[in-house]
Amino acid sequence: MKKILSELKTPFLATFVFIIICGLFYPLLITGLGQLIFPQQANGSQIKLNGKVVGSSLIGQEFTDTRFMKGRPSAVNYNTYTAAQKADGTYKGVASGSQNLAPSNPELKTRIEKDMASFLQANPAIKKSQIPTDLMTSSASGLDSEISPASAEIQIPELVKTTGISKDNLQQIVNKNTQNRQLGFLGEPTVNVLGVNIAIAEKLNLIH
Numbered sequence: 001m002k003k004i005l006s007e008l009k010t011p012f013l014a015t016f017v018f019i020i021i022c023g024l025f026y027p028l029l030i031t032g033l034g035q036l037i038f039p040q041q042a043n044g045s046q047i048k049l050n051g052k053v054v055g056s057s058l059i060g061q062e063f064t065d066t067r068f069m070k071g072r073p074s075a076v077n078y079n080t081y082t083a084a085q086k087a088d089g090t091y092k093g094v095a096s097g098s099q100n101l102a103p104s105n106p107e108l109k110t111r112i113e114k115d116m117a118s119f120l121q122a123n124p125a126i127k128k129s130q131i132p133t134d135l136m137t138s139s140a141s142g143l144d145s146e147i148s149p150a151s152a153e154i155q156i157p158e159l160v161k162t163t164g165i166s167k168d169n170l171q172q173i174v175n176k177n178t179q180n181r182q183l184g185f186l187g188e189p190t191v192n193v194l195g196v197n198i199a200i201a202e203k204l205n206l207i208h
Helices: 002-037 083-087 106-122 149-153 156-163 167-176 193-203
Strands: 046-049 052-056 190-192
Touching: 046 193, 052 193, 149 167, 149 190, 156 167, 156 193, 167 193, 190 193
Parallel strands: none
Antiparallel strands: 046 052
């Protein structure tokens, strides 16, 4: 019995030490460094207006007001639901993901045709062939906060009409919220939709 306990002592102590190091000290260290060096990112890249959190630069939102720029389609509705949808069971809780429909799936074709018709109706000056691909395709998460510069710029003519803001000013807003390639060569340039719409709201004095 003594021999068994003696042999169990080392693995037991090793397990205890690693639990303390990996389960307590390491998480506290990384959390502390994150808060110290990257506090904005560590707290979810929150965007605040007048001290109130209105969103995150990493998570998209649905915008139905014609004065605001639109993002990509979302299979999870950007996790936003009305009180009625919660009451009738439509709201299933926090979700992230896509429909994973194959190109041959008729449901995908139907969804794209519906979204395309809606976009063309809202942007009558745009031709079908001019619509950038990312405006008609949903992201893998369904929470994408960004669109391509082409998708942002193609919406500017209609935003000029609905907001009364000049084309030059809207272009400046888009440029200000454009993230270029990381290190100059990684990824593609993107435009943060929430950032653009907050700037539009400020121009229209909708934020107090």
